[in-house]
Amino acid sequence: MSQLWKPGTERPGILDDEEGGVLFCSAPPAAASSSSSAFGYASIEQQRQRLPVYKYRTAILYLVESHSTSIIVGETGSGKTTQIPQYLKEAGWVDGGRIIACTQPRRLAVQTVASRVAEEMGVKLGQEVGYTIRFEDFTNENLSALAAQGVTRIKFLSDGVLLREMMDDPLLSKYSVIMVDEAHERSISTDILLGLLKKIQRRRPELRLIISSATIEAKSMANFFQNSKRRRGVESEGHGMKVEPAILSVEGRGFNVQMFYVAEPVPDYLQAAVSTVLSINEQEPMGDMLVFLTGQDDIDTAVQLLTEEAQKNGKPSSDLMVLPLYSGLSCGDQDLVFSLTPRGKRKVVISTNIADTSLTLEGVVYVVDSGFSKQRFYNPITDIENLVVTPISKASARQRAGRAGRVRPGKCYRLYTEEFYLNEMAADGIPEMQRSNLVSCVIQLKALGIDNILGFDWPSSPSPESMVRALEVLYSLGVVDDDPKLTSPAGFQDPMISKMILASNKLGCSEEIITIAAILSVQSIWVSVRGLKELDEAKLRFAAAEGDHVTFLIMYRGFIQSDKSPKWCHKNFINYQAMKKVIEVREQLRRIAQWLGIALKSSGSDTQVVRRAVTAGFFANACRLEAYSHGGMYKTVRSSQEVYIHPSSVLFRLVQLSSLINILLY
DNA sequence: GAGCACTGC
Numbered sequence: 166m167s168q169l170w171k172p173g174t175e176r177p178g179i180l181d182d183e184e185g186g187v188l189f190c191s192a193p194p195a196a197a198s199s200s201s202s203a204f205g206y207a208s209i210e211q212q213r214q215r216l217p218v219y220k221y222r223t224a225i226l227y228l229v230e231s232h233s234t235s236i237i238v239g240e241t242g243s244g245k246t247t248q249i250p251q252y253l254k255e256a257g258w259v260d261g262g263r264i265i266a267c268t269q270p271r272r273l274a275v276q277t278v279a280s281r282v283a284e285e286m287g288v289k290l291g292q293e294v295g296y297t298i299r300f301e302d303f304t305n306e307n308l309s310a311l312a313a314q315g316v317t318r319i320k321f322l323s324d325g326v327l328l329r330e331m332m333d334d335p336l337l338s339k340y341s342v343i344m345v346d347e348a349h350e351r352s353i354s355t356d357i358l359l360g361l362l363k364k365i366q367r368r369r370p371e372l373r374l375i376i377s378s379a380t381i382e383a384k385s386m387a388n389f390f391q392n393s394k395r396r397r398g399v400e401s402e403g404h405g406m407k408v409e410p411a412i413l414s415v416e417g418r419g420f421n422v423q424m425f426y427v428a429e430p431v432p433d434y435l436q437a438a439v440s441t442v443l444s445i446n447e448q449e450p451m452g453d454m455l456v457f458l459t460g461q462d463d464i465d466t467a468v469q470l471l472t473e474e475a476q477k478n479g480k481p482s483s484d485l486m487v488l489p490l491y492s493g494l495s496c497g498d499q500d501l502v503f504s505l506t507p508r509g510k511r512k513v514v515i516s517t518n519i520a521d522t523s524l525t526l527e528g529v530v531y532v533v534d535s536g537f538s539k540q541r542f543y544n545p546i547t548d549i550e551n552l553v554v555t556p557i558s559k560a561s562a563r564q565r566a567g568r569a570g571r572v573r574p575g576k577c578y579r580l581y582t583e584e585f586y587l588n589e590m591a592a593d594g595i596p597e598m599q600r601s602n603l604v605s606c607v608i609q610l611k612a613l614g615i616d617n618i619l620g621f622d623w624p625s626s627p628s629p630e631s632m633v634r635a636l637e638v639l640y641s642l643g644v645v646d647d648d649p650k651l652t653s654p655a656g657f658q659d660p661m662i663s664k665m666i667l668a669s670n671k672l673g674c675s676e677e678i679i680t681i682a683a684i685l686s687v688q689s690i691w692v693s694v695r696g697l698k699e700l701d702e703a704k705l706r707f708a709a710a711e712g713d714h715v716t717f718l719i720m721y722r723g724f725i726q727s728d729k730s731p732k733w734c735h736k737n738f739i740n741y742q743a744m745k746k747v748i749e750v751r752e753q754l755r756r757i758a759q760w761l762g763i764a765l766k767s768s769g770s771d772t773q774v775v776r777r778a779v780t781a782g783f784f785a786n787a788c789r790l791e792a793y794s795h796g797g798m799y800k801t802v803r804s805s806q807e808v809y810i811h812p813s814s815v816l817f818r819l820v821q822l823s824s825l826i827n828i829l830l831y
Numbered sequence: 832g833a834g835c836a837c838t839g840c
Contacts, residue, residue, distance in 0.1 A: 271837060299839050325838045354838060460835065492836065518835055539835035552835065597837090605839090658840045689834075750840090757840060812832040 209285050213251075216244030218415050225249060225413065226256045229342065233366055234374045234390040234410040236383045240417025241567065245377055246346050247282050250319045253342050258373075259318040263341035264306075268324040270352045271523060272298040279303070279321040289315070296321040300749050306339075324354045331361060331613055336369055344375040349382055349560065350522065351596035351624070353606055359624050361613065363390060370406070380560045382593050383412050389624050420570035422532075426583040434535040435463055437580045439470045441533050442513055445578070446485060452530025452575070453512040455520060457565050459539045459554050461693075464489045464515045471513065484509055490516035490524070493693035496742060502526060521564055525571075532569040534562060536581040540594075543601050545630040547806045548638075548785070550602055558594040562586065598627045603635040605658050608644065611651045638785060657757060662686075665782025666758060669775075674768035677718055677775045679758060683751035684717045690743045691813070703738040708815040714779050715772050716815045721747065 213219065218239065228235045239245040246267065253265050269275045279296035288294055292315030295304030304317040322330075324345065331337060343362060348355055362374055376386055387410040431437040438456050445454060458464050471487045488502050503526075506512040512528070518538045520526060540555045557565075562579065569575030579586065598606070607618055615621055619632055639645045644660045657663040662682045669678035684690055691700065707723070709715040720737075724744050727733035734741040755765065768774045780787070788799040788808055799808050810817050 323838060329839070350837090352837070462833080491834095493834065519837095522836065541835075554835095609839090662840090686839085693834080753840065811834085813834075817832075 209287075213244075213248065213285060216248055217242070217418055218244040218248045221413060221415055222248075222252050226252055228411040228413060229253065229258075229373050229375065231405075232407045232409070232411040233370065233372070234376065234387075236376045236378065236386055236390075236410050236412045237415060238378055238380070238383045238412065239415035240379060240419060242418035242571070243415045244418075245415060246278050247285065249344060249375065249377075250321075251282060251286065254319055258341045262316075262339075264317065264339050265319050265342045265344070266327065266337075266340045267319070267321050267344040267346060268327050268355075268358065269321065270324055270347050270350055270355060272323055273523070274347075275321045275323050276301075282319060282321070291317075293317060294319045294321075297326050298323050299326065300753070324352070324358045328354060328358060328361075328609060328613075335613065336365055337372075338369070340372070342373040342375060344377060346377045347379070348376045348386065349378040349380045349593075351594070351598070353597045353601060356596060356598050356624050357606060357609065359386075359389070360622055361615075363622060376410075379564065380593065382560070386410075386624065387412055417567075419567050420572070420574045422566050422570040422574070423576045424566065425576065425578045426586065427580055428582070430582055430585070431580050434458075434537060434580050435467055438515075438533050438535055439467055439474075441578050441580065442471060442485075443474060445531050445533075445576075446511060446513075449531065449576070451511060452573075453506065453526070453528045454514070454531040454533065455526060455529045455568055456513065456515045456533040456535075457520070457538070458515060458517065458535050459537050460517060460552075461489075461491050461493055464491060464517065467515050471515075484511055485513050486510045487513045487515065490514050490520060492517070492519055492523075492688075495692060495740075520568065521561065526568070528572055529568050530573065530575045532565055532575065532577040534565045534577060534579050536562065536579060536585075541597075541600050543631065545628065545634040547801075547804055548602070548634060549806060556581075556590060558591045559586065560593050562590065596625050598623065599625065599631075601627075601631075603627055603631050604638055604660060607632070607635040607639060608651075608658060608660055611639075611645065616648065616650055641785065642782075657682075657754070659686075661782040661785070663782070665778050666754070666763065668781035669778040670758075670763045670766075672768070672774040672778050673766050674771070674774045674778055675758065675763055676765045676767035678778045679751055679754050679765070680721050680747075681714050681717055681775070681779065682754055683747045684721065686750050687743045687746050689813070690717070690720060690740050690747065692738045692740050700738045704815055706737070709772070711772050711776060712816055713814050715775065718772075718775070 207215070218225075225235070225237065237245055237249070246269075250265050250267050253259075258265055267278070269278065275296050275298050279294060280290050283290040283294040286294060290296075291303040292305050295317040297304055297320065304320055305315050306317055327337070327343075337343065345355060345358060345362070348359065359376070366372055366374065374390070376383075376390075378386065390410045391408070427437070435458065438458060442454060442456060456467070458467060468487050468489045471485060475485045475487065486506060490499065490502050502512075502514050502516075502524075506528075514520065514526060514529075521538075534557075536556055537554050538557050538561070539552045541550055542553050543550045566577035566579075569577050610618055610621065618636065619629065636645065639660055642660050642664050644663070645651055657666060662685065666675065666678055666682060669675040691704070704716075707716050707719050709719055720739060721744075723737070724730075724734065724739070729744070729748070731741045733739075734744060758765070785803065786801070787803075788801045788806075791798045791800055797810055799810075800806065801808060
């Protein structure tokens with residue numbers, strides 16, 4: 166590599182122009198390629214140079230050197246995530262013991278990207294290239310001179326972990342460059358991170374930020390980082406940097422995807438999806454299909470309809486291999502979608518949004534897009550979060566379509582009209598921050614010393630009602646005082662859990678409550694097969710009349726007594742992976758509890774104190790059974806909101822039963 | 832008779 170431009174030297178000849186205060190850098194000259202392998206196959210170096218981002222190497226390094234914030238818009242397959250940290254290292258951004266950080270919203274992405282980069286650099290993962298996610302720290306940050314060889318210089322981490330690091334080192338002083346990847350997803354932790362990084366920049370003008378995003382929403386991101394810097398514009402001058410964020414666009418490596426729309430709005434997208442799959446199968450050449458629906462229910466129905474169709478012998482649809490995909494599936498079922506398609510079969514994966522963000526399917530040529538997804542919405546008045554089937558955004562529709570063009574030119578069938586796409590769909594989705602309960606978000610900011618929550622500078626502000634509601638809940642739990650400042654160090658992130666654990670200390674059941682807290686933090690410890698009689702029977706074996714929390718305790722004890730046996734879990738319809746996570750989380754909670762001076766103490770067979778501790782933490786959810794109500798209707802104490810026992814609860818049948826008795830009695 | 836997708840103490 167000889168054509169490098171070193172930071173601090175004269176800038177290379179790049180065309181740039183000012184546009185509304187934002188610097189656009191376009192069409193850089195292609196960098197001269199260096200060595201080529203003497204062998205017949207592509208070396209890692211050659212593979213790296215073939216990535217679209219390689220053409221922009223010099224440009225990116227120039228922008229990072231000369232701007233405090235650079236925004237890189239790059240489609241999937243551009244190589245930005247794996248390459249940019251390496252470019253930065255090659256250009257000297259790790260000199261003097263500094264570290265380059267690259268954040269991801271998901272754990273799996275952190276692991277895979279880190280190991281890919283370690284492989285490309287020919288180093289052992291955990292040394293020069295490392296990663297940190299919860300429960301796994303694969304870095305070597307021991308800075309002693311002797312160990313200097315394998316010290317971590319490029320570090321991948323989940324954005325949640327970087328937030329945690331801020332509690333110990335508020336200025337994140339060991340990092341020279343922080344790259345926030347997948348910023349377009351606008352997850353809560355990414356948004357908090359962006360807000361805090363903007364604050365850090367004022368105190369550390371030498372820190373460079375790279376915001377990496379898949380959509381052109383970049384412009385509003387640029388505005389966010391530009392605001393208020395104008396007012397304090399002098400600060401960075403000494404460093405010879407531009408305060409306006411730079412925006413650079415890198416093309417992806419996708420193939421062309423041809424779009425099809427329905428002529429008229431469809432009355433039933435599930436039916437429409439099924440018949441579209443069948444007609445693609447009859448009319449189009451081989452190639453796998455990916456269908457986007459909204460949830461488990463829809464997906465199971467669609468799979469069933471298509472499988473029935475496929476079983477009709479002699480029909481062309483008999484060569485379909487139909488597979489569902491959603492997070493509730495067991496690992497084994499999820500892995501099926503990655504299996505090789507048998508000869509003469511065509512794979513059809515029916516998926517939720519999981520195929521949009523978390524999993525990448527190879528070999529998809531046809532995408533069927535219902536135009537809907539399930540989204541969480543939060544109502545601060547009732548303090549209730551809901552899942553609602555909602556039209557997706559244009560950005561999301563484009564992302565879905567792009568899945569068809571990863572291996573060769575593809576086709577995307579949109580089950581909505583072009584008119585709807587052009588005129589009705591929102592350009593971007595609503596950030597998660599504006600659709601969620603903000604209790605843990607507020608407590609995190611408080612723990613970082615941000616006291617004026619309502620005045621915090623967010624990439625997009627949540628509603629004042631949600632903020633006030635969150636503060637109210639924290640106040641009623643005694644977590645914040647009148648100031649409002651945190652009354653005690655935030656040991657546990659979730660204040661309800663925190664309160665429950667503190668109460669258990671007084672009640673003498675911390676052993677049990679820490680188990681319950683751990684179980685509440687995983688998705689579900691039951692396997693997710695619905696409508697299966699055996700599952701209900703298994704539940705009855707563990708069910709306690711005292712409710713789900715006590716049931717969890719019985720299950721956990723059984724798991725420990727089985728010696729943490731996967732077979733025992735399988736037999737009892739318990740999710741082994743979830744149980745393993747419970748063990749890990751429990752251990753972490755136990756450590757924190759110990760640090761807070763809470764000793765583990767068991768209440769033995771006394772479950773009453775356990776239930777007292779649970780209600781101490783979750784009293785805000787208290788509700789009253791309505792007399793004479795059919796089907797067990799409750800109303801919340803705080804807002805008289807109508808609520809029902811969830812069918813997944815062990816009390817579900819019991820309540821049905823007891824309300825039946827009520828009816829008989831009156 | 833029902834849970835889009837994720838993160839972390």
